[in-house]
Amino acid sequence: MTARLIARTPSAVATQMVIGTILETGVRTSPNQEIVYADKCRMTYLELQQRVGRLASALAAAGVKAGDTVAVMDWDTHRYLECFYAIPMMGAVLHTVNVRLSPEQVLYTINHAKDDVILVNREFLPLIDAVKDRIETVKTFILLDDEGGDVPAGFAGEYEALLAQADSNYAFPELDENTCATTFYTTGTTGLPKGVYFSHRQLVLHTFALRAVTSGDGQGRFNQSDVYMPITPMFHVHAWGVPYLATLLGVKQVYPGRYVPEILLKLLVTEKVTFSHCVPTIIQMLLGSEVVRQLDLSKWKVIIGGSALPKSLAKGAMEMGIDIFTGYGMSETGPVLTLANLMPHMEEWDMDAQADVRCRAGRPIPMVDLRIVDGNMNSLPHDGKTQGEIVVRAPWLTQGYLDDPANSEELWQGGWLHTGDIGVIDADGYLKITDRIKDVIKTGGEWISSLDLEGLILQHPGVAECAVIGMPDAKWGERPLALVVKKPDADVTSEAIQNLVADFAEKGVISRYGIPENIKFVDSLPRTSVGKLDKKLMRTEHLG
Known part of the structure; x- marks a missing residue:
C-alpha cells in the first residue's frame, strides 16, 4: 500500500x-x-x-x-x-x-x-x-x-x-x-x-x-513578559536552544559576558531577569554568595541541566523563592529532551514532595519519543524501579558524528539514538537518570546508582560536593568510593556519612550494598569544560 x-x-x-x-x-x-x-x-x-x-x-x-x-x-x-x-x-x-x-x-x-x-x-x-x-x-x-x-x-x-x-x-x-x-x-x-x-x-x-x-500559566513557564539571561555558555548546544526561543517570543534578553558571580547577581537585579538556565555548580556558587541573601529572587525561574540537581540544592533554592527544576538532554540531542515541570496538582504539594519531582529529569517535551530498554532493545515497564538505557527519537537529533561513520552507527544502533544514560520512568511519565552506563557500580550482583548515592551523601549538612566512583573489589566486583568535599569549617567524618547512608538503606531508599566503606575527603572535584563531574579523571587519580 x-x-x-x-x-x-x-x-x-x-x-x-x-x-x-x-x-x-x-x-x-x-x-x-x-x-x-x-x-x-x-x-x-x-x-x-x-x-x-x-x-x-x-x-x-x-x-x-x-x-x-x-x-x-x-x-x-x-x-x-x-x-x-x-x-x-x-x-x-x-x-x-x-x-x-x-x-x-x-x-x-x-x-x-x-x-x-x-x-x-x-x-x-x-x-x-x-x-x-x-x-x-x-x-x-x-x-x-x-x-x-x-x-x-x-x-x-x-x-x-x-x-x-x-x-x-x-x-x-x-x-x-x-x-x-x-x-x-x-x-x-x-x-x-x-x-x-x-x-x-x-x-x-x-x-x-x-x-x-x-507556554501558558503555571510553574516553570516562559512567556513574553519574562526577561531571559543564559548562564550556560552559548558555545554549548546553542545555550540549550533558549536564545532562539527568546527571540521568537520577542522577550528582553540579557547577555552577561564572562560568568562572574557579582556581575550575574547585579544583572539579575538591575535588568529584572526572570528566566535562566545553568549547571548545578553555578547555582550553588550564586546561592553561596553573601550578597544573594539580600536579594528578592522570587520571580526567577531556572532550568538546571548538565548533571544531577541534588535535592538539598533544589530545596535551598526553593527556600529563596527560586522556581528551580531540571531539564535533560545532551550535545547529540540539540539538546532538550525532557523538562521536570510540575503537573498542576503537584503545585499544591509541600516543598519536600515538589523537590522530588523537580530533581527528576522530567517528562518528554513534544515530539520526543523516549524509551528505556534492555540489552535487546525491549521496552521496560514504567514502574519507577526498572532500569534501562535511555534511547530516543526526535526531529532535531544529530544524524551522526561529523566525518565519523563508525561512531555514528554506534550512536544510532537499531534506529534509536543511544544516550548512554540509565534511567527509570514512573507511572506519571517522569524520567529519572540513575547513572551513566559507564559509571554504574556493579556490586554483589546489584546495580548501585552513583547518582543516587551522591544525592544521599549531599544531604549531610557539612558536605559541599560529592562524587561516587566504582573501585575494583576481589569479593564484590566493585565497591563505591565516595569522594567528599566538606563545607568550610564543617565537621564531617566517614562514620557520619556511613551512618547517614545506612539510615536511608534501613528505610529502603537505597540497597544496603550502597553503604560506602570507602570515603575519601578531597579539596575539590575535577570537572569537564561544561561543568560535569569528570569521573574518568577521578578514576585515574584515585584508582590508578
Whole structure:
C-alpha cells in the first residue's frame, strides 16, 4: 500500500523552516524590545536585525560564502546572538568553539570542522597564538573586542569596525531547510571530541517544541513578559536552544559576558531577569554568595541541566523563592529532551514532595519519543524501579558524528539514538537518570546508582560536593568510593556519612550494598569544560 502525497500546484511555494523566520517573528512582535550585553551595550530587536544584515555583509566581504564554516570564540555577548542568525542565514555553518577546552583540543576541533573563518575574542588570542601555526584551513581571523586595542597583524579587522562599514541590507539566500546550520563538539571524557551538527529545520522544530512546553500559566513557564539571561555558555548546544526561543517570543534578553558571580547577581537585579538556565555548580556558587541573601529572587525561574540537581540544592533554592527544576538532554540531542515541570496538582504539594519531582529529569517535551530498554532493545515497564538505557527519537537529533561513520552507527544502533544514560520512568511519565552506563557500580550482583548515592551523601549538612566512583573489589566486583568535599569549617567524618547512608538503606531508599566503606575527603572535584563531574579523571587519580 502506498500513501498518497499531497498535490501541489506549480505556483505553490513550500515554505522552508529556516532560522531567519525566528528572527523575523521576534522583530515583528517586539521591534523595540531590548537586548543587553552586560553594562556595555543595549539595542532593540530592530537594531539586532540590522546588525545581523551588517554582519553578513562584512563576512561576505571577507570571503565567506554558502557552505563555508565560520567559528566563533566568545563569551555570552550580543555578538554571539548575531552570529546565531547571520552565519546560518548566509548558508554557512556556525561552529561554536568550546573555549574551555585545552589548546590542543581546540586546535583539533578547528581542523576537524575545516573552519574557514574564526571570530575570536581578544581574551582568547593567546590560545590561538599557541596553535596558529598548525591551523590548517582558516583563511581569515576577525577580532571581537571590548577593550579598543590594536588589531593583530593578519586579521581582517575588528568586529564593530567592520559592521560600521557594512550594508545592513544583505540579500540572504533562500535555503533548503535541511541545510546544515551549526556544528560543535561533544565534551565527553573519553577519546577525542566528536562533532555534531544540526539543520535549520531541526533548530526551528526544537524551538517550537520548547515554545509548546513552556507556554501558558503555571510553574516553570516562559512567556513574553519574562526577561531571559543564559548562564550556560552559548558555545554549548546553542545555550540549550533558549536564545532562539527568546527571540521568537520577542522577550528582553540579557547577555552577561564572562560568568562572574557579582556581575550575574547585579544583572539579575538591575535588568529584572526572570528566566535562566545553568549547571548545578553555578547555582550553588550564586546561592553561596553573601550578597544573594539580600536579594528578592522570587520571580526567577531556572532550568538546571548538565548533571544531577541534588535535592538539598533544589530545596535551598526553593527556600529563596527560586522556581528551580531540571531539564535533560545532551550535545547529540540539540539538546532538550525532557523538562521536570510540575503537573498542576503537584503545585499544591509541600516543598519536600515538589523537590522530588523537580530533581527528576522530567517528562518528554513534544515530539520526543523516549524509551528505556534492555540489552535487546525491549521496552521496560514504567514502574519507577526498572532500569534501562535511555534511547530516543526526535526531529532535531544529530544524524551522526561529523566525518565519523563508525561512531555514528554506534550512536544510532537499531534506529534509536543511544544516550548512554540509565534511567527509570514512573507511572506519571517522569524520567529519572540513575547513572551513566559507564559509571554504574556493579556490586554483589546489584546495580548501585552513583547518582543516587551522591544525592544521599549531599544531604549531610557539612558536605559541599560529592562524587561516587566504582573501585575494583576481589569479593564484590566493585565497591563505591565516595569522594567528599566538606563545607568550610564543617565537621564531617566517614562514620557520619556511613551512618547517614545506612539510615536511608534501613528505610529502603537505597540497597544496603550502597553503604560506602570507602570515603575519601578531597579539596575539590575535577570537572569537564561544561561543568560535569569528570569521573574518568577521578578514576585515574584515585584508582590508578
